[in-house]
Amino acid sequence: MIKFQNVSKIYNSDICALDNISLEIKEKEFVSIVGRCGAGKTTLLKLLLAEEKPNSGQVFFQDNDVQKIKSRHLPELRRRVGVIFQDYKLLSSRNVYENVAYVMEVMGASNEEIKRDVPQVLEIVGLTEKRENFPVQLSGGEKQRVAIARALIHRPQLIIADEPTGNLDPYHTQDIIKLLEKINELGTTVILATHYKEIVNGLKKRVVTLEQGRIIRDEEKGRFIL
Amino acid sequence: MPIIISLKRIFNTGWKSFSQNIGLSVATVFVLVLIISLASSLFIIKDATQFVISDLQEKVDVSVYFKEDCPEENILVIKEKVEAISEVKRVEYVSREEALESFQQRHQDDEVLMSSLDELGTNPFLASLNIKSWQASQYASVVNFLENNGFEGQIAKIDYFQKKPVIEKIFSISSQINITGLILGLIFSIIALLIVFNHVRLAILNSKEEIEIQRLVGASNWFIRGPFIVQGIIAGIFAVFISVLIFGLGIFFLSPKIGEIVPGFILFEYFASNFFMILLIQLLVGIGLGVISSSIAIRKYLKV
Ligand SMILES: Nc1ncnc2c1ncn2[C@@H]1O[C@H](COP(=O)(O)OP(=O)(O)OP(=O)(O)O)[C@@H](O)[C@H]1O
Ligand SMILES: [Mg+2]
Numbered sequence: 305m306i307k308f309q310n311v312s313k314i315y316n317s318d319i320c321a322l323d324n325i326s327l328e329i330k331e332k333e334f335v336s337i338v339g340r341c342g343a344g345k346t347t348l349l350k351l352l353l354a355e356e357k358p359n360s361g362q363v364f365f366q367d368n369d370v371q372k373i374k375s376r377h378l379p380e381l382r383r384r385v386g387v388i389f390q391d392y393k394l395l396s397s398r399n400v401y402e403n404v405a406y407v408m409e410v411m412g413a414s415n416e417e418i419k420r421d422v423p424q425v426l427e428i429v430g431l432t433e434k435r436e437n438f439p440v441q442l443s444g445g446e447k448q449r450v451a452i453a454r455a456l457i458h459r460p461q462l463i464i465a466d467e468p469t470g471n472l473d474p475y476h477t478q479d480i481i482k483l484l485e486k487i488n489e490l491g492t493t494v495i496l497a498t499h500y501k502e503i504v505n506g507l508k509k510r511v512v513t514l515e516q517g518r519i520i521r522d523e524e525k526g527r528f529i530l
Numbered sequence: 531m532p533i534i535i536s537l538k539r540i541f542n543t544g545w546k547s548f549s550q551n552i553g554l555s556v557a558t559v560f561v562l563v564l565i566i567s568l569a570s571s572l573f574i575i576k577d578a579t580q581f582v583i584s585d586l587q588e589k590v591d592v593s594v595y596f597k598e599d600c601p602e603e604n605i606l607v608i609k610e611k612v613e614a615i616s617e618v619k620r621v622e623y624v625s626r627e628e629a630l631e632s633f634q635q636r637h638q639d640d641e642v643l644m645s646s647l648d649e650l651g652t653n654p655f656l657a658s659l660n661i662k663s664w665q666a667s668q669y670a671s672v673v674n675f676l677e678n679n680g681f682e683g684q685i686a687k688i689d690y691f692q693k694k695p696v697i698e699k700i701f702s703i704s705s706q707i708n709i710t711g712l713i714l715g716l717i718f719s720i721i722a723l724l725i726v727f728n729h730v731r732l733a734i735l736n737s738k739e740e741i742e743i744q745r746l747v748g749a750s751n752w753f754i755r756g757p758f759i760v761q762g763i764i765a766g767i768f769a770v771f772i773s774v775l776i777f778g779l780g781i782f783f784l785s786p787k788i789g790e791i792v793p794g795f796i797l798f799e800y801f802a803s804n805f806f807m808i809l810l811i812q813l814l815v816g817i818g819l820g821v822i823s824s825s826i827a828i829r830k831y832l833k834v
Contacts, residue, residue, distance in 0.1 A: 376750075379749060393746060395740055407748065414535065
């Protein structure tokens with residue numbers, strides 16, 4: 305489903321964020337990408353969404369070379385992916401409900417579908433009471449849960465979760481990880497980037513370890529070892 | 531169906547942003563009102579000067595006076611020949627009697643003149659052809675034609691030479707006015723465009739982050755651009771509405787004054803009869819500027 309081929313990314317001509325990465329992820333896999341701060345996890349995911357361009361190498365998503373997709377057609381790729389951004393990326397002029405509904409609006413869902421699905425997903429992430437709040441009126445953890453709701457709402461084929469629990473208490477963290485596992489069981493591919501040892505070790509799934517832009521370990525049923 | 535839903539959403543979002551950012555929207559409308567008023571003023575001034583110029587040009591002609599003993603048939607033959615010249619716009623024959631009558635009518639109240647005319651006993655006026663050409667430069671060739679085709683013997687005088695400086699002045703002024711108008715119009719348009727573009731660019735700058743997020747969650751360019759364009763259209767419509775109001779009122783009160791400066795040009799009537807043309811120009815300027823400037827300003831944020 306996803307293939308990185310000898311991908312390197314250099315920022316500002318001197319910061320080497322990714323160094324010759326090759327990686328393949330199959331349909332329905334649950335892959336954790338771990339590594340220290342600045343190891344290049346987020347950069348890897350940005351390349352997949354064509355938010356950044358690699359300096360060399362190719363990234364394939366469902367057999368399409370991501371860099372070759374025309375700007376006009378990028379939305380089609382992005383609609384197949386649900387992303388929980390590390391920095392949430394919520395629309396500040398829209399409230400919680402509208403932020404989640406926006407993804408469905410973008411896809412041309414009917415008003416009935418939106419009215420049916422959005423409250424359900426808000427219920428799942430426990431934000432029903434905050435539905436009228438704007439992002440500035442939310443705590444970090446709440447914003448993170450809005451981002452999670454938005455990534456799930458349109459039932460994407462791939463969920464990219466970049467540090468989805470960074471701002472959550474242990475109780476919510478467990479909930480979200482369980483949710484991701486369940487979504488994965490139902491057939492959605494999940495990529496989880498994190499530096500939380502306990503989460504990764506509890507999952508007992510494939511772990512890819514990054515260090516200074518290189519893959520130093522890639523194991524099925526892996527553990528967080530640094 | 532999805533297209534209709536999307537259009538509806540685009541419109542709703544546009545309207546919502548317009549009414550939520552009321553300060554910004556008012557500023558946009560204000561800028562557009564200024565520009566629309568400028569464009570409409572230029573349009574009206576252009577027509578007013580055109581009116582003055584053609585009025586002046588209408589007054590310019592060359593008269594050919596024929597000798598007292600020249601029979602009317604000969605004059606009419608000459609008239610036909612002159613009419614056949616392509617440079618000639620119109621030829622009018624004034625007989626001796628008509629000349630006398632119109633003189634008498636013009637100076638009815640001038641007793642001294644009237645009594646001296648009576649004393650004279652005969653009609654002192656000559657029959658004439660009043661010739662109008664399309665352009666000032668063409669009079670020379672018309673006069674040339676008259677002087678060199680065997681008519682000289684019957685012609686008493688041609689008043690071209692004494693009128694020549696005036697004629698040429700009028701025409702050079704009118705072409706100068708046209709050129710000045712064109713240049714001024716161009717400069718104003720460029721300034722106007724710069725103002726609007728800069729304003730819209732600043733307005734959209736605030737939305738940079740939002741636009742990039744929208745792209746990242748899969749919104750198409752049209753879905754992102756649409757609401758901005760809708761806002762541009764709404765601002766344009768409001769601006770036109772206000773401009774029409776301002777112009778209608780302003781012109782209603784100014785009309786008498788303008789009538790003094792440009793006799794015969796009744797501004798209010800002009801406004802009323804050209805209302806739809808003016809409205810069209812205003813709508814084009816208002817909505818066009820709103821749409822074009824927002825599309826251009828947003829382009830660079832859609833690259834993500
Ligand atoms: N836009 C950018 N411009 C310049 N350098 C960047 C940019 N984004 C990331 N970097 C650099 O690239 C390297 C990898 O960053 P990246 O965000 O991928 O790390 P990460 O593994 O996600 O870290 P974290 O766990 O803190 O989220 C870092 O050294 C970072 O400073
Ligand atoms: Mg990161």
